[in-house]
Amino acid sequence: MMEKAEDLRLSLSLSSSLAPRTHHVDMLFHAPAAKRSEVVVAADEDRAGQRGGGSDEEDGGCGVDGSRKKLRLSKDQSAVLEGSFREHPTLNPRQKAALAQQLGLRPRQVEVWFQNRRARTKLKQTEVDCEFLKRCCETLTEENQRLQKEVQELRALKLVSPHVYMNMSPPTTLTMCPSCERVSNSNSNSKSAADDRRGAAAEGGGIVCHRPIAVRPQQS
DNA sequence: CTATCTCTGTATGTTACCTCA
DNA sequence: TTTGAGGTAACATACAGAGAT
Numbered sequence A: 001m002m003e004k005a006e007d008l009r010l011s012l013s014l015s016s017s018l019a020p021r022t023h024h025v026d027m028l029f030h031a032p033a034a035k036r037s038e039v040v041v042a043a044d045e046d047r048a049g050q051r052g053g054g055s056d057e058e059d060g061g062c063g064v065d066g067s068r069k070k071l072r073l074s075k076d077q078s079a080v081l082e083g084s085f086r087e088h089p090t091l092n093p094r095q096k097a098a099l100a101q102q103l104g105l106r107p108r109q110v111e112v113w114f115q116n117r118r119a120r121t122k123l124k125q126t127e128v129d130c131e132f133l134k135r136c137c138e139t140l141t142e143e144n145q146r147l148q149k150e151v152q153e154l155r156a157l158k159l160v161s162p163h164v165y166m167n168m169s170p171p172t173t174l175t176m177c178p179s180c181e182r183v184s185n186s187n188s189n190s191k192s193a194a195d196d197r198r199g200a201a202a203e204g205g206g207i208v209c210h211r212p213i214a215v216r217p218q219q220s
Numbered sequence B: 001c002t003a004t005c006t007c008t009g010t011a012t013g014t015t016a017c018c019t020c021a
Numbered sequence C: 001t002t003t004g005a006g007g008t009a010a011c012a013t014a015c016a017g018a019g020a021t
Helices: A004-017 A022-030 A033-051 A075-087 A093-103 A107-160 A162-167 A193-202
Strands: A174-176 A183-185
Touching: A075 A093, A075 A107, A093 A107, A107 A162
Parallel strands: none
Antiparallel strands: A174 A183
């Protein structure tokens, strides 16, 4: 694509003329050849853009001193870009060029806008996901506290009045097979939760697969 | 067919600039 | 007028995939 030795020298001099950006130079030394040429092309493209007398030459790209001037996109430009993004979050080269021409921007600017827009979208989604997981966590914590409390109450009841304990209805809406750890709703199947408990107790610890029993504190 | 190289596009993180309270 | 925070355009870097050799 390019003459690499010349390019490397050129890019080094260009980068040193830019604002202090040490790893730019580092990258030119450490990146594979393909990356170096890519960087050079991108840099040249931008400079060509500002030199080239495009419609945005006053505000696009970097100034002659290497400081980068930031273009503020107009409301109309943003609206068009937004609309385009909604239709397709990624652009093919033709769409990019067409959009750039329509908006009076350089294709590179359109490309950058789409990159940043995708990043913003992803960030927003991450925030939403994070909120959702936080709520899940809170719900589970509450549930856990509720169940712990229930366990304590049952332990106390078992000590005070074992007969009541053995004949009471299932204490929770959730049941779990202790061996396979499947959870299901109770109250719907077994003829008697007390039977289950007795059965489990009879089998010395209650390992009865697929036979839902109420979650119980371990016997001590 | 496989390995390697090159190019291109995308994702992600960072920097610099602008606006506004 | 100054200043700090937030938004965002521009840039840096790593990586993946496709095509060529």
